[in-house]
Amino acid sequence: xxxxxxxxxxxxxxxxxxxxxxxxxxxxxxxxxxxxxxxxxxxxxxxxxxxxxxxxxxxxxxxxxxxxxxxxxxxxx
Numbered sequence: 001x002x003x004x005x006x007x008x009x010x011x012x013x014x015x016x017x018x019x020x021x022x023x024x025x026x027x028x029x030x031x032x033x034x035x036x037x038x039x040x041x042x043x044x045x046x047x048x049x050x051x052x053x054x055x056x057x058x059x060x061x062x063x064x065x066x067x068x069x070x071x072x073x074x075x076x077x
Contacts, residue, residue, distance in 0.1 A: 010063055012056050019048055 023044040024031070031037040066075040 015056050
């Protein structure tokens, strides 16, 4: 499939990075230095439930179909 200019980001890892970012942003108190951020990133990365990643991967055919149907324009993804 060609990558249409207006397609949503169909790369699953980008969505995993978003999950990770949201988990870090929700931490109280937030990390205050680089070593702490590194530690927290590793902890949160390991705590992302595998079923969330599996669901994301399983959604890829649906995401691709939506992108094709919209001719690369905006989709709900």
